[in-house]
Amino acid sequence: MQSNGLSEIKHLLRTHRLPHIWCPGCGNGIITQAFLRAVRRLDLDPDKICIVSGIGCSSRVVEYLDFDTVHTAHGRAIPFATGIKIARPELNVVVLAGDGDIAAIGGNHFIHGARRNIDITVIIFNNSNYGMTGGQYSPLTLFGEKATTAPYGMVEQPFDMCELARGAGATFVARSTTWHAKKLVDLIVQGVEHRGFSSIEVITGCHVNYGKRNCRETAVKMLQWQKEHSVPIERFHSMTEEERKKYFPVGIIHSETRPEYTEEYAKITRIKRDDR
Template sequence: MSFDYKPYLRYEKLPHMWCPGCGIGIVVKAMIRAFDDLEWDPRDIAVVSGIGCTSRAPGYLNMNTLHTTHGRALSFATGIKMHRPDGNVVVIAGDGDSTAIGGNHLIHAARRNINITMIVNNNNIYGMTGGQYSPTTPLGAKAATAPYGNLEPSFDLPHLLRGAGASFVARGHVGNGRQLSTILKKGFAHNGFAFIEVVSNCHTQFGRRNRMADPMNMIKWISDRAKPLKKFGQMEEDDKAKYFPVGVLFEEKDRPEYTATYEKLIKKLSA
């Protein structure tokens, strides 16, 4: 029996606005499979985004969807989650949106350990605005605003988030949708702030400028570098620079979750 995506998608909004071969579609598909595995009712899910290509994803999802301002998705999501701790709140945003203009909200949501799942579709570039370099553009890579190669070092997002206090940090990639779905499912189920980086492709804006204009080439470039955490850990240090680990990279299950702590306070004060 084939999987029925209809309950989760706004079919009438298709075809989507992304370029053919864009990685975001794979992320959306993996999200839906994870929601379904968890038997989450779409009416109980809010998907919040900011601005950019990735942030258009909520428009296609048949749930409570909120497409906010540039960088601020997590703050809107925090308001929703505080007022309705019983709702499932997921944020999806691109690398520029969530780590540059929204970087402050990202580290503080992690520190607070509020039960929101944050998915960052990291395609190393600002896509919608025309291929400007982002905080995750590799050093030396070309971008519209880095015509001579990117001069800035990039963020290692899992390290950043772990340092900020996220209780769940994971990474998947668009070359392995099934694995990504499993990782997302774990993130959704985690009771606390769950951060998932999805290494993704923007062949149009990143690939074209960096000799990977074909989506399959670019997805292969990603897949070839992805190593399960365990294998990655066994690598020589020199090799590690050429690869990135995938899977659940860090997890701490019993750290107090923010809204639960707040509800306890309410209960205590009303007693």
């Protein structure tokens, strides 16, 4: 049975590093909690988990998690994670990254990680902007919405991270929001269990830098917006093209089985080893 108390995940936190740096009302804590609940539910060995992040508000999360943690350079979490996973395939390697980090400066690494189908779980904290630097637009800022560097409204189109991941070859693709906190735990559990590249996008709130410029100036309004603009993937499928434009589908967007990178490479090593 899943308990809602913090007691069941507190031992997975570096409590001596708290309080965290995030603003009151930030959604990052909800995602962190969901991730730890997933680790707990999967009963993973904490010694065999490695968490890798890049740069940004959400990437600071690794400091608070009591595993082997690597806070890398901006956008570079997936290359580090790739090296770690290849060298130690038995580890559960999880990348926690923000939308600017993973979709802009780290975008190339994201699509190639997906293409390789290397067994890494990527959880994307999508708050639609660069919060740490004060609210600039990211590749996931919605068309027409405002940011410090889009003061007259965003004129670029955003990526759909789930479609990008799927198109690039990711074999597990899911989306949730911080409103769907319990559903998020289920999706992370399935993403970590999946053998291959798993991408889980989580739409989260940054009312301090993003919401206030876009009529969602409180954490509650950010959550309400998530609730009103998301529909389960099953319902999304039955919508018309016109209806779909107003909503994000949440749930498992795509799941398939394809050869996983480290397993394929291990086949070569088994055959060639000591064949000198």
